[in-house]
Each structure stands twice: as C-alpha cells, then as structure tokens.
Amino acid sequence: MFTFDAGRITTTPVALAEVASEHPDRPFILADDGALSYREAAQLSADVAAGLTALGLAPGERIGILLPNGLRWSAALLGAHAAGLCVVPLNTWYRRDELAGVARRAQLRTIVTQSEIFGLPTSALVDDLGVDDYLGPVWWPAEERLPSALSRTNGPVDAIAALLASPAQPDSDALVLFTSGSSAAPKAVRLTQRGLTGNAHAIGKRQGVRAGDRFWFASPLFFVFGCANALPNALTHGATLCVQERFEPSSALEFIERHRCTVYYGVAPVTRALAACADLARRDISSLRTGTANATPEDLRIAIEVLGVTEVCNAYGMTEGYGHTAMTAHTDPREVRMSAQGTVLPTQELRITDAGAPVPAGVPGDIQIRGTVTPGYLDGPDDVFAADGWFPTGDIGVIDTDGRLHYVGRKDEMMKVRGINISPLEVESLLVQHDLVDEAYVFGLPTGDGDQRVGCVLVSTTAPHQNEQLAEDVSVWMRERAAAYKVPSSIRVVTARDLPLTPTGKVSKRLLKEQTQALLQEA
DSSP states (O other): OOOOOTTTOOSHHHHHHHHHHHOTTSEEEEETTEEEEHHHHHHHHHHHHHHHHHTTOOTTOEEEEEOOSSHHHHHHHHHHHHTTOEEEEOOTTOOHHHHHHHHHHHTOSOEEEOSEETTEEOHHHHSOOSOTTOOOOEEOOTTOSSOGGGOOOSOOOOHHHHHHTOOOOTTSEEEEEEEOOSSSOOEEEEEEHHHHHHHHHHHHHHHTOOTTOEEEEOSOTTSHHIIIIIHHHHHHTTOEEEEOSSOOHHHHHHHHHHHTOOEEEOOHHHHHHHHHOGGGGGOOOTTOOEEEOOSOHHHHHIIIIISOOTTOBOEEOOGGGTSOSEEOOTTSOHHHHHHOOBEEOTTEEEEEEETTEEOOTTOOEEEEEEESOOSOBBTBOSOOSOTTSOEEEEEEEEEOTTSOEEEEEEGGGOEEETTEEEOHHHHHHHHTTSTTOSEEEEEEEEOSSSOEEEEEEEEOSSSTTOHHHHHHHHHHHHHTTSOGGGSOSEEEEEOGGGSOBOTTSOBOHHHHHHHHHHHHHHO
16 A cells, blocks of 8 residues: 655655556546556656657756646646656646746746647747747647657656656755736746645645545646645545546536545635536535635535535645645534634644734734745745745734634735724625625725725626626625624626636736726726
8 A cells, every 4th residue: 555755755756656656557647638547647757758858858947838637737747757857837828928928937948738728729829939948849639648749769668767766856846836916926936846745745634635535626737726736635645636627517516426536626616616506416426525625614614515525624825835834634623624724734834923923822913834835936036034934925814722723814905994904804704605696805995094995896606687786785784794894885796707817817806906996986
C-alpha cells in the first residue's frame, strides 16, 4: 500500500514513480479526453520529459500550458516537472495581449497547447510572443498520445527510472501562478516542489482522503485550486482525479454518478448551481463524502444537506500559501465546519497581529503566515515578508479559544459605516441566505462626508428578470435580520455573465463598485 513520506517524496516526479510502482493499474486520471492508469501516467510523463529535453529545454526553465482540463493538461504538467522544468499554467480566457504579457514576464521557452480552445483559435495567441529564445508552441491535439514535436525515435524510456532520476529538486520552482486580487495587476507567485507535494498531502489528510478515493474537479486546473491542490492531493494519496473539461451542472451530476466520485471540489457558485439543477433529484451522487467547499456558512450547509457531502471541509488560504493554510477536519462537527476556517495545517504557521505584534484569542487583526509559503514573486516586489519572516496576507481574521481561524475579510475592503467597521463578508454571508440570491458582492460606497454606506451587487438565476422587485424584497428581508447600518442602501441585480472579471478570472469588486457609483451618478 502506498504511504506518503514527506521526507522522501518531495517532488511530483518521485510521487508519481512511487505510486506507479505500488499501484500501476490504479486509475490516475479519468477525463473527457481520455484516461490514464498510474503506470500509463508515469510512462507518458517520462516520454513528455524526454521530448522536452530533446527540444533543448534545460532544468529550471519555464514552459506554459494552455489546454482545457484533462489528461493532456495533467501529463504536460507532470512531464515538465519530470524534465526539471517550471510550469506556468495559462488562463484559457486570456486574450493576445494578456498572454503575451505573461509569456514575457515568465520568459516562457514554449507553450503546450492545441489549435482551438472552446471554439477560439489559438495560433494567433501563441506565435511570436516577443520572448527571447522562445521555441514556438508545442501542439498537442486530443487524438495524439504524444505531441509530434516531442516524439523520439531512440527507443522507449524506462518511466520509473526516469522519474526517479528527474533533475527536479525539492526547492525547485514547480509552478509560477499569475494571480491578482480585485484591483492589483497579476502577481507571479512561485511555488516549489516540496511545498506543492507536502501541503497538498496535508490538505488531503484534513479531508480524510483514503485509498480508492475519486476526486471530482471541474474548475479550471490553471487556478491554484486545481494545479496546487486537487491534482497533487490526488497524486500524493494515490487517488484518482476525475476531471471535467468545463463545468455544467447537469453533465457534472451525471459525471459524478458515473464515476462514483467521493471527494468534492466545489467553489460557491458551483455548489449553488448543482443544488439548483433539476437533474439533482434523479442523479445518485451519494458516493460523495468529503472534500472542500470553502465559502459562506450557507454554501457549506447546501453542500452538506442538499448535495450530501457530509464530511466536506471549510478552509482559508491564498495562492502564496499553496491554496490552503488553515482547514477544518472532516471529523469536526458540521457547525464548526460551517462557521470556521479551521486550524492551521501542520505544514504552516498562522498568527493574528496588530501593528506586527501578536494579539490574544478572540481579538481581530491581520493574518500572517509562515512555513510552506511562496519563496517570493518571480519579478518582484522583493519585500513581501515582514522583518521576522512572516508573510502578511492582507486579510483580517480572529483565532478563537480552540485555535480555529474565523476569516473576517480583506483589510482593504473593510467598510466604515456610521463610524462602525463592517466586513463585506459578514453582509454577503447573510444575503446569500435569501432564497433567490445565488451570489452577493458587497462594498463600501462613499457618502461625500468621509463616511460610507453599503452597496451590493446580487446574482440570481431564479429571478433574472425581476431585478427591481428582487432588490426591494431583499432590502425588506435584510432590515428584518440585520442592524440598519448593515443593510445595503444600493442593490443591483445582474446575471453571472455580467460580472466583471480580473485577468485571472476573479470577480472584480473594484469594477463592481465603480460601475455602481457611475450608475448612481447618472440617476
């Protein structure tokens, strides 16, 4: 039986070799573009590594992956790691200028891609990016086992030996993830091999992942939730990653039922969409047991009660901390999992500070983390750590007397209404309990006298054409449940496709706030 040893398994090539040796026929990837056992994944990754090396790529150099979720995405990542390369997962929503900017900042040597992604041709995106020593794209069509550019003719590669001999080192950069908040330009976050394998395994321990588990994943793999969490979590536990190319509620329910998935990876909008899908009543997804659905208490309740993921966990984290830093345990009472983000993982440290000094339990303050944290950004800023080595997250939180973290919100998003500090998350958590509200985004609007009032944008799939009535109903509903200063004075209702996004795919509260202010000025 495969057992993870954090002292020995410090890179993804070694992890893959170990599981492939112990459980060669166990499924590793079940995807829309094919399936791989651990033996097949090891062989394909070794072949990809040999092909990339033959192209002239040297350990430590960076390549991009611009592919839909699936077998090829995963094999490209693990093959690049086996060659000692660093992977830059590329957002499939990027347009030409965005992708070229990332390619130049990361100095990509090549990009593994296909001719068309979700109906859009990619050739104009990946040719001639203005990067020194750029080799051009490596085309990997879905019907090819191995890209023709990586095919070799000098005999088969001994997969296990090649993986164990990989030049990847524990402190080598495994990933560079371009991520941003609601207003900042994307930051190039470096994540190491040791951090990737160790933290992902710790996440799975909190989830109660066990032999034979099957992970369901339909969010983009290019985000930290996929490439630094779900994929290495499955790998370091010798589990199976069941990955869909893209999320659609009805097909997701069928996929979960067909593959008997046991580990749920769903963000709040996904949880809501599955719960609202008419097909839920006729699909058997009772195989789901644990996973992560970190969001509001209401979203956790829906995952537990409606979707039946009875052991689902809550978590706090950020890309710089490999996705998750604190987590509830799957064995915690459901009330704990719904209301707290859990205790810090054994791979990291977490403290709450005020002006850099730790504060007692129960006192809110700045969240700082240490341990398995990014070694820094690819191209600055360089002063990301405090003088004593702690990383300031920019978040506000409270640690209770049981050592559990309660996330309050982003420091730069806190509102002050009538002189009282309010967390947008507090108001959002209440708004999404309304039967017709699927998503809520809350922000402070200036009043002109130095104070603020509460503004919000709501997403509703149940009442998409009753915007004014829903806004009025929500306002009345909120006044019955919250202090007057917390009730939004401006409520807009939009569809999910109307939400403005940052270059990394996050909803931009800054743009929502600016749009709301502009509409109020026009009125």
